[in-house]
Amino acid sequence: QQPVQSPQAVILREGEDAVINCSSSKALYSVHWYRQKHGEAPVFLMILLKGGEQKGHDKISASFNEKKQQSSLYLTASQLSYSGTYFCGTGEAQGAQKLVFGQGTRLTINP
Amino acid sequence: DTAVSQTPKYLVTQMGNDKSIKCEQNLGHDTMYWYKQDSKKFLKIMFSYNNKELIINETVPNRFSPKSPDKAHLNLHINSLELGDSAVYFCASSQTGSGGYTFGSGTRLTVV
Numbered sequence: 759q760q761p762v763q764s765p766q767a768v769i770l771r772e773g774e775d776a777v778i779n780c781s782s783s784k785a786l787y788s789v790h791w792y793r794q795k796h797g798e799a800p801v802f803l804m805i806l807l808k809g810g811e812q813k814g815h816d817k818i819s820a821s822f823n824e825k826k827q828q829s830s831l832y833l834t835a836s837q838l839s840y841s842g843t844y845f846c847g848t849g850e851a852q853g854a855q856k857l858v859f860g861q862g863t864r865l866t867i868n869p
Numbered sequence: 870d871t872a873v874s875q876t877p878k879y880l881v882t883q884m885g886n887d888k889s890i891k892c893e894q895n896l897g898h899d900t901m902y903w904y905k906q907d908s909k910k911f912l913k914i915m916f917s918y919n920n921k922e923l924i925i926n927e928t929v930p931n932r933f934s935p936k937s938p939d940k941a942h943l944n945l946h947i948n949s950l951e952l953g954d955s956a957v958y959f960c961a962s963s964q965t966g967s968g969g970y971t972f973g974s975g976t977r978l979t980v981v
Contacts, residue, residue, distance in 0.1 A: 760911075790969050790970070792970075798975075799959060799972035799973060799975055800912070800970075800972050802969030802970060803969075804969075805968065845912060847970075852966070855917045855919055855924045855925055855965070856902070856917050856925050856927075861910070861911060862910050
């Protein structure tokens, strides 16, 4: 079953913060986050594993609440280049050879 | 060097035709995938191959037939194309147990 992302869309000014949530009804082993710009391929941002630590690089970080089967992506001091559609992808088992993606969250950063 | 390359990038064809999309990865990954992205941007898995073996077939019509001659290549052949097959098809690869997926640039298929 497809994970649910919220919000569906968000518009920010450059420098503002954003949080994108991903929620699943199934027990998860992993959560991936990807960003897709218009007309391009999704690009891997980070992976969070069950029992792992919160991840992050630069001003983008994420957390994984295993008990609630929820993950959140945090974008701090957003830049114009952060604009795009963000997808979470969930894996139910270690080594699971498929990700089920959420419906996407469209992020628009204005100057 | 392109990590995951797909050809062609665009494909416009008539209903009923047969077409193929090719994918190659030079990352040394052991698993390759086909995903379909519809007009609402929903990314849905179609097939997954691990070391040339079919692992996942997500109730895709049997008009779609993937083939993996080796672990670096995964092709998709579609028979008797229908209007509803119009979408962007992404190939991706990953290494079991580590890291995320690397996607190809996609093939935009339009059936008229």
